[in-house]
Each structure stands twice: as structure tokens, then as C-alpha cells.
Amino acid sequence: MPRDFLIIGGGVVGMAVAYGLARRGRRVTVLDEHDGSLRASRGNAGLVWVQGKGLGMPRYAELSLQSSEAWPAFAEELTARTGVELEYERRGGVDLCFDAAEAEARQEEYCALYATTPALAAMRWAYLDREALREHLPGLGEAVHGGTFSPWDGQCNPLYLLRALYAACHSLGVDYRPASPVDGVEATASGFTAHTPKGDVAAPRVILAAGLGARRLAPPLGLCGEVHPLRGQILVTERLPQSGRLPSPQIRQTASGGYLIGDVLENAGFDTGVTLETLHQLGRRAVAVYPDLAKARLVRSWGALRVMTPDGSPVYEASRTCPGAYNLSCHSGITLAAFHAEELAEAIDSDCLASLYGDFSGARFDVQATG
Structure with missing residues (x-):
């Protein structure tokens, strides 16, 4: 069946946009990588966060606030459609x-x-x-x-959010193809063709939501590949009785009772490992924040890579040289999920991305080919 859009990247950003387009009746194919690939969507702390976002770029702060306001209805709709409880709350x-x-x-x-x-x-x-x-x-x-x-700040279970987006997209007919890494995207007379080990996939319009893969895939389409990895590390405690404590970037208690301890920014290249020195620092700080955690057992830890632009704000852009190609690079995929599924998907569908969100173009990094 012919497709209207081809989305490269099946993380929270790509699936939220796929969901928004499918709700508008568009036929969408999503090409995703393997489970072992770099996945910020499966390694983050699940904060739906507004405060502090947009320092140096107030428009980003506005979008964060707008998305936070839309999140309650967004979460309710996803749960009603899929039966997946997102463990979302906004108590501050x-x-x-x-x-x-x-x-x-x-x-x-x-x-x-x-x-x-x-x-x-x-x-x-x-x-x-x-x-x-x-x-x-x-x-x-x-x-x-x-x-x-x-x-305005809150939290959710990011894995359940991703599960709900997959389920909702499936119910709307989205053609999701896992284990289909894209080697490159070529502009053709009829649109775009993505080359994968399983064969070529074509559509009139293409959306890059490939995270750090934008470094390689975006420039040939006249789009911005200016993204770099920034590692975070997280410690997880055993499940403990609910404390009623509000979440923070430094530490939050999940709905299942475990504490996620993090807030690390490391320039470690593409290394997703953990280091004992950093884990010790996180543990010491957690006990300084909540002394009662000194007796808590630690059950696991992980490292994951944020997708960072040079100024830390999102890139939303349409290509000038290859009309119909779009690029989305964002490290706030959880917070902005409601915005991505609604206003951003609508802007892409109506081809108004450049006019409505031109200040988020990669051109601000002096990448002259973008618009």
C-alpha cells in the first residue's frame, strides 16, 4: 500500500509524530533500528519537565509549557485507546x-x-x-x-509511554518495521527512498527522527546534522514504600517504589557504560538529599546518551533543497511528546513547519542548506 510519510526512527519522538499523523488519516511507515541501538527513549528518567527549559531560547520554554498543559489530555487519550497506564502525574x-x-x-x-x-x-x-x-x-x-x-512539572513511565505509542500507532494502521536500520536516504523524482538491509522503502515525504543518526542521514538531504551525544548515568534502588516526595531532576520515586538517581551530563562520546566514580557520586548525593536512603539496596544502573544540539534546544526544520524532507532532533522527547503528536504533526502534514517553527531550524547553527 502506498505511504504518505516515511519516518526514520522509532523512539518517542518518531512514534509521537507517527501517532499524530495517523490520527489525521495519513498512511505512515516507521523504520526503526535494532533493540541494541542507542536509544534515549529507553534510558531516560521519565520527567515531564518545564522549569529551566529554554534558557537562551524562550520559544523552547513556550513549547515546553504548552506541551505540559496538553499532557493530561494526551495521556488520558493514549490510555483510553490502548489500555496502557502511563503512570503520569503532575503534582509539581x-x-x-x-x-x-x-x-x-x-x-x-x-x-x-x-x-x-x-x-x-x-x-x-x-x-x-x-x-x-x-x-x-x-x-x-x-x-x-x-x-x-x-x-507544571511532572513525571511518567517512559517505557509505558513508548509502549502506548506503539500500540496506538498499530491500531491506526502505522506500518512499523523494527530491525530496519537505514543506510541512507535518497531524494527521487517521486519523493524519497530509504535504503535498508531488507530492501528499499519509498514515500513522497520523509521525516528524520533518528536521534544521533541525524549526523549521518540529515546533511545529504540539506538538513542539519549538528547533534552530539551527552551521557547520563542512573542508579536504581529497590522498591520502597511510597513517600509522596515530588520528583526532581536529581532523584525521583517511580510508581513501583524504586528511586531513579541521576542528573549527570558527561561528554563521553558514544560510550553508554557506567563508571564507579560517577555512581559513587550519585549515591552520595542521593543520601545527602534523603538520608533514609542510606539503607536502601541498589538493584541496577545504566548509562544512556542524550541527543544534544549545540544550544540544547530542539531542531525542527524542512529542507530547502529537498522539499518534503523534515528533520526533528530533540532531547526533550518525553516532555514534548504531547506537542509532537498534535501541533508539530499538524505543521508537518500541512507543510508549514518552516513558517511556524522557523526559529528552530538548524540554520541558527550556520548550516546554510536548511530552512
Whole structure:
């Protein structure tokens, strides 16, 4: 059956856009790699996070806030369609500060960012000292100075989100092809052809949602390949009784009771391993935040690679030289999933990506071929 769109990449970004296009009646094929491939969608902490996003690019902050507002309905719809509970909640979140200098710098950044545009005036946040935080983070340790609280922040189970997107796309007729890595994409007279070890796949329009694969696949189509890996490491504790503690980038308790301990940014190339030094640092900080975790058993750890652009903000772009080719590079795939499935999918479908989201083009990195 002829396809309208070919999406390269079956992570949260690619599947959210596939879902949005399929809901609009478009016929979509998704080409995905092997389970052993680099997958940010399966290695992240599951935060649906707004505060601090968009420093240096207020439009990114606006999209994060917009997506957070859309997430409750998005999660409800996915669960109703698939029966998969995403373990989504939005009770607010806290980004911790460990000394006065960090607290002062954070407040100055937020004040400047959220006064930038009228849309960001809706962003609610507050700095809370350690005593005030204990209402939201019972058992908080003395090593924490305070933190910024926002009611817009939340969390979900990222693996269940991905499962729900797969199931929803399947129910809508999306042709998902696993273990089909793309060697290259060629522009043809009738659209685009992706070359895979299993054969060629063609469609009139193509969307790159290939994560770090954009480095190789995007430039031949006149799109931006300026992405690099940034490693994170995570420690996981045994399942513990629910504490009611709000999530933070440093540590959050999952619906099953285990704590995810992370918030590491490492330039380690394409190495997805873990290091004892970093894991020790994470463990020490976790116990400083919540002293009661000193007796918790650690059950596993992992490393994963974020997909980072030079300025940390997303790339959404349409090719000038190969009309019908689009590129999506984003390390906030969980937070922006609701936006990707709705407004972004609509912009791509109507071929308005350049006019509506032109400030997210890779051209801002002096990549002249993009638009």
C-alpha cells in the first residue's frame, strides 16, 4: 500500500509524530533500528519537565509549557485507546540547589527567562528554602539549601509511554518495521527512498527522527546534522514504600517504589557504560538529599546518551533543497511528546513547519542548506 510519510526512527519522538499523523488519516511507515541501538527513549528518567527549559531560547520554554498543559489530555487519550497506564502525574516538581550561590543564580535565570514573552508570564514557579521544601520532600536532608518549585512539572513511565505509542500507532494502521536500520536516504523524482538491509522503502515525504543518526542521514538531504551525544548515568534502588516526595531532576520515586538517581551530563562520546566514580557520586548525593536512603539496596544502573544540539534546544526544520524532507532532533522527547503528536504533526502534514517553527531550524547553527 502506498505511504504518505516515511519516518526514520522509532523512539518517542518518531512514534509521537507517527501517532499524530495517523490520527489525521495519513498512511505512515516507521523504520526503526535494532533493540541494541542507542536509544534515549529507553534510558531516560521519565520527567515531564518545564522549569529551566529554554534558557537562551524562550520559544523552547513556550513549547515546553504548552506541551505540559496538553499532557493530561494526551495521556488520558493514549490510555483510553490502548489500555496502557502511563503512570503520569503532575503534582509539581522541584529542582534542588545545594548552596546559596546556586540558588541565587537559578532565581536570576528564571526571573529573566519568564519575563521574556507574554506567553511565559503564565509560568508559575517559586524558590523555597529547605524548611519550606520539606512539605513537598519529606525527610529532606540538611545538605540541601533549597530549590525551585513549579506546579507544571511532572513525571511518567517512559517505557509505558513508548509502549502506548506503539500500540496506538498499530491500531491506526502505522506500518512499523523494527530491525530496519537505514543506510541512507535518497531524494527521487517521486519523493524519497530509504535504503535498508531488507530492501528499499519509498514515500513522497520523509521525516528524520533518528536521534544521533541525524549526523549521518540529515546533511545529504540539506538538513542539519549538528547533534552530539551527552551521557547520563542512573542508579536504581529497590522498591520502597511510597513517600509522596515530588520528583526532581536529581532523584525521583517511580510508581513501583524504586528511586531513579541521576542528573549527570558527561561528554563521553558514544560510550553508554557506567563508571564507579560517577555512581559513587550519585549515591552520595542521593543520601545527602534523603538520608533514609542510606539503607536502601541498589538493584541496577545504566548509562544512556542524550541527543544534544549545540544550544540544547530542539531542531525542527524542512529542507530547502529537498522539499518534503523534515528533520526533528530533540532531547526533550518525553516532555514534548504531547506537542509532537498534535501541533508539530499538524505543521508537518500541512507543510508549514518552516513558517511556524522557523526559529528552530538548524540554520541558527550556520548550516546554510536548511530552512
